[in-house]
Each structure stands twice: as structure tokens, then as C-alpha cells.
Amino acid sequence: MANLEIIKFPDERLKVVSSEVIKENENEATLQTLIDDLIETMYSAPGGIGISSPQVAVSKRIIIVDASHHKKTTISHGLVVLINPVIVYNDGFIVVREGCMSVPDYTGNVERSYRVVVRGLDRNFKEIEIETEGMEAVVFQHEIDHLNGILFIDRIKNPATDLFRRKKYL
Amino acid sequence: MGKDKPGIVAKVSEVLFKVGGSIEGSRMSLIQGEFAIIMIFHLSDESKYKFLMKEIKRVEYEMDIEVNVREISEDEYVEFGKYPEKEFILNVYGADKPGIVFNVTSILYMNDINIIDLYSDIVPSDKGKIYIMSITVDGSNIPSVDFLKNKVEKVCREMGLEISVQEAQKLEM
Numbered sequence: 001m002a003n004l005e006i007i008k009f010p011d012e013r014l015k016v017v018s019s020e021v022i023k024e025n026e027n028e029a030t031l032q033t034l035i036d037d038l039i040e041t042m043y044s045a046p047g048g049i050g051i052s053s054p055q056v057a058v059s060k061r062i063i064i065v066d067a068s069h070h071k072k073t074t075i076s077h078g079l080v081v082l083i084n085p086v087i088v089y090n091d092g093f094i095v096v097r098e099g100c101m102s103v104p105d106y107t108g109n110v111e112r113s114y115r116v117v118v119r120g121l122d123r124n125f126k127e128i129e130i131e132t133e134g135m136e137a138v139v140f141q142h143e144i145d146h147l148n149g150i151l152f153i154d155r156i157k158n159p160a161t162d163l164f165r166r167k168k169y170l
Numbered sequence: 171m172g173k174d175k176p177g178i179v180a181k182v183s184e185v186l187f188k189v190g191g192s193i194e195g196s197r198m199s200l201i202q203g204e205f206a207i208i209m210i211f212h213l214s215d216e217s218k219y220k221f222l223m224k225e226i227k228r229v230e231y232e233m234d235i236e237v238n239v240r241e242i243s244e245d246e247y248v249e250f251g252k253y254p255e256k257e258f259i260l261n262v263y264g265a266d267k268p269g270i271v272f273n274v275t276s277i278l279y280m281n282d283i284n285i286i287d288l289y290s291d292i293v294p295s296d297k298g299k300i301y302i303m304s305i306t307v308d309g310s311n312i313p314s315v316d317f318l319k320n321k322v323e324k325v326c327r328e329m330g331l332e333i334s335v336q337e338a339q340k341l342e343m
Contacts, residue, residue: 047342072339097257099342107253107340135341142343 001040004056006101015149018059021083038064050139052146063143067136074134085120098152108156112138172235174205185225189218256309257338264331266299273325284308
């Protein structure tokens with residue numbers, strides 16, 4: 001296993017849409033090593049609860065999530081490896097101050113769905129579906145965004161303008 | 171600051187650009203037609219200071235605004251990106267009466283709690299005006315939501331205000 005270098009914005013590779021992982025086109029050993037390296041890299045980062053493949057400059061649709069050790073987590077599925085993840089259901093909303101290894105020293109309020117159902121393949125290409133909420137749901141959404149070249153700074157909201165300003169502004 | 175109108179930000183930042191200043195952080199606010207902005211900028215060529223002030227005077231006159239320029243010395247300068255470890259949000263609301271901001275913030279001050287963001291609005295309703303205030307505080311001296319709630323609950327009860335306290339949700343990925 002290796003601790004990989006996290007690429008940081010303005011690296012243009014963070015703004016690219018990653019490609020689907022197709023089992024037949026992959027070298028099995030290379031893919032498994034990439035997944036192990038992603039896990040190690042995630043755990044050695046300060047937040048350490050999520051990572052996506054494009055953050056280590058590999059433009060493939062792979063994410064790793066482990067929200068189990070975040071103190072505000074309500075539901076956690078432990079360590080999850082997800083290939084070609086898709087959000088198939090979402091509802092509710094939650095505003096969280098997010099930060100990202102690829103955008104160091106910056107945090108911003110982002111509105112996410114409170115509850116999501118995510119579908120994808122595990123590291124053995126077996127189909128899995130995860131239903132979750134709260135912090136873990138936020139991590140999934142944040143990491144899947146990376147696969148589409150979207151950073152949390154694309155989604156920053158100002159809560160001050162949300163909560164009370166209704167009338168007279170349009 | 172001054173009466174809001176289009177072009178204030180453009181005119182002020184044009185001056186900063188002309189003297190080779192680079193803007194770091196900035197925050198603008200607009201309330202009921204009144205405009206205010208705070209900008210931190212770096213002026214690398216100190217010999218441009220006089221010209222800067224002359225240009226600022228011109229913009230003040232042209233846009234009918236007031237501009238205050240203050241130099242930040244090197245030892246008081248805070249690098250961008252320094253956030254408190256923890257933040258708490260207090261939402262206070264109730265029938266409007268004098269002293270809401272004063273009473274709530276005094277309790278915070280007495281407990282050495284620093285406000286990092288505050289906004290308040292007055293909203294009409296059938297039974298008079300409602301005051302709504304949201305305060306974000308640095309949580310360094312605050313062990314828990316309950317601790318902060320206990321500190322402010324008494325004064326809120328006395329003033330007939332509703333209060334809710336929450337810890338800001340943070341997620342570093």
C-alpha cells in the first residue's frame with residue numbers, strides 16, 4: 001500500500017468528469033492496489049472520512065467512504081468502497097460546513113440531501129445498495145461530486161441569505 | 171459604506187487594482203438599502219499609498235460613500251484560513267423589545283465567548299414586530315451545546331425570547 005499525493009485545486013484534473021470503471025478493461029491487480037492506496041491515503045488525511053479517485057489524479061469512478069469515526073455520524077456502514085456509484089434516491093436537506101483535502105484551508109456551507117440511497121459495485125464488482133442519512137450521506141454526495149468534476153466550492157451557500165430573506169429581493 | 175447603488179464595488183476595486191493592491195478577503199452586506207463592505211487588501215508598493223488615498227477620496231465623492239482605510243501591521247495580520255475548531259449557532263427570536271442584542275451578547279461577552287457572525291432582522295406579524303437574530307460564535311471556550319444554552323437561557327426567558335442552540339456541522343473530507 002502507498003500513501004498517494006492528493007492533487008489540489010487549481011489542478012484542472014479535479015474538474016474533469018471521471019470515466020466508468022469497466023471490469024473487462026481493468027487490470028485486476030492494478031485496480032485492487034489503487035483501491036488499497038486510496039484507503040490508506042484517506043485514513044492518513046486529517047479528516048479521513050472520504051476520498052475519490054480523481055483526487056489522486058486517477059480519473060476513474062471510484063470512491064471510498066468511512067464516516068464511522070466522525071462524532072456527528074448517526075448511521076455508518078463502516079468502510080465502503082464503491083465503484084461507479086450513483087445516487088438513486090434523495091430527500092430532505094442538511095447544511096454542513098464542508099472542507100476538502102483538494103481545497104486546503106477553506107470551508108464553506110453546503111446544502112446536501114439529508115437522506116440518500118447510493119448504488120454501485122463493491123471492490124469485487126458485486127452490486128451493492130446503501131441507504132444512509134446525515135453525515136455519511138453528505139460524504140457520499142461530496143465524493144460522488146468529485147467524479148463529476150464538481151467541488152464543494154461549486155455548491156457553497158450563504159445561510160444568511162437563505163433563512164430569513166424571502167420577500168422584496170426578487 | 172453608504173446608500174446602495176450599482177458600481178460601488180467596481181469603483182473601489184478599480185482603485186485598488188490601479189495601485190497594484192491585491193484583495194484578499196472581502197465581505198459585503200446590504201440591509202434595507204444601506205451598503206457596507208469590508209475588504210482586506212495587500213499593497214505591495216508603499217509609495218502608492220498617497221495616490222491610493224487621493225483616488226479613494228475621489229470615489230467617495232463620486233459615489234457618495236464613506237471609505238475608511240486602516241493599515242494592518244504585520245504582527246496583527248491574521249493569515250486567511252484560520253477557523254475556530256468548533257462553532258456554535260444561536261438562533262434567538264421573539265416579540266421585538268429594546269435590549270435584545272445587548273442582553274444576549276453581554277452574556278456571551280461575560281463568558282469570554284467571541285461572536286464571529288451575527289445578523290438580525292425585524293419581521294412584521296399580526297401581533298407586532300418579531301425580532302430574529304442568528305449569532306455564530308467561536309466554540310473554543312464552549313464545552314457543549316447545553317453549556318451555552320444554560321448561559322443564555324435565563325436572559326432569554328426573562329425577555330420572553332425563544333432560543334435554540336446548535337453546534338455547526340463540520341465535515342472535513
